[in-house]
């Protein structure tokens with residue numbers, strides 16, 4: 001498949017999200033929502049029912065492009081689309097079997113607690129349909145909107161590959177990292193290499209920003225965080241920048257708390273995603289003032305709506321006023337979020353309420 005490089009001259013024209021990632025403070029701030037395409041939207045549930053499984057949707061690039069664009073059709077105030085795919089496409093391309101069990105979540109096999117990563121049979125072509133989705137979305141996207149690509153960070157992807165599913169405190173993977181660091185290093189490096197290819201493929205197909213989801217960064221001790229989150233992320237950022245020096249990269253180390261400053265300083269990311277447990281007043285004071293931040297409304301405040309939502313949104317807006325800030329949730333939007341609450345949120349952030 002031929003990959004056409006994105007046109008860099010066109011990248012930043014009139015796009016508020018890209019302006020903030022370059023360090024500009026905007027009022028109102030640009031906004032998008034993690035997991036903005038998904039089950040809280042009736043039009044997603046409809047297409048999902050028509051087309052079958054989640055993975056069938058991801059691999060049908062017409063459907064995936066349509067889903068990527070659904071939230072922007074419904075909510076024209078959103079400033080970005082995020083590619084509809086999943087962080088577990090990387091383990092799938094590395095040769096694990098991937099299924100999603102309704103109500104339970106993803107399953108990968110064989111698990112790396114039992115099989116060496118070198119013994120998996122890789123299928124790099126499993127990444128290609130995702131680039132088709134990117135091209136289709138890019139062709140249809142309004143020129144003021146930004147297209148965000150993404151991948152999981154090596155650590156978070158490794159936790160799923162080792163255990164075969166999500167786990168409460170990633171104990172299995174943390175044990176492996178302590179008991180056999182050389183073997184764990186090989187796993188991390190392998191994930192990292194494929195993730196670099198995957199992100200470069202997305203960029204060459206047209207994404208303008210990438211976000212690294214590190215959903216389980218919070219379970220590591222400081223020394224292990226340095227070794228398995230910061231160091232691999234810094235290498236990954238370097239590898240991508242070697243090809244695309246100006247590509248904005250948003251790092252989202254969920255749960256990193258007091259380790260956020262080290263992460264921001266040492267990884268080379270452009271912007272820092274903050275989860276809802278981070279006090280925005282602390283973040284505004286303690287993080288470098290030119291570092292763009294993203295976040296961090298509690299997804300449950302969005303479910304609650306009304307005055308609770310209004311107050312919570314106000315606290316985030318006030319804390320980050322005057323600095324480069326992208327409004328977002330502190331984690332993915334929840335399935336039981338009323339669509340009307342998303343409308344309230346957008347009206348408040350964009351000052352039409």
Ligand code: CP3
Nearest residue numbers: 034035036037038054082083084085086087105213215332
């Ligand atoms: O943000 C977006 O709208 C883009 C698409 C996106 C999905 N997953 C679609 C999805 C993104 C960015 C992700 C990231 C992702 N996937 C993460 C990191 C962020 C986070 O939430 O911590 C993780 C850990 C995964 C792995 C994953 N995928 C799990 C644990 C699950 C099952 C839980 C669930 O919500 O059902 C998925 C499935 C998944 N990925 C769905 C969607 C829309 C639900 C699919 C469905 O049943 O229709």
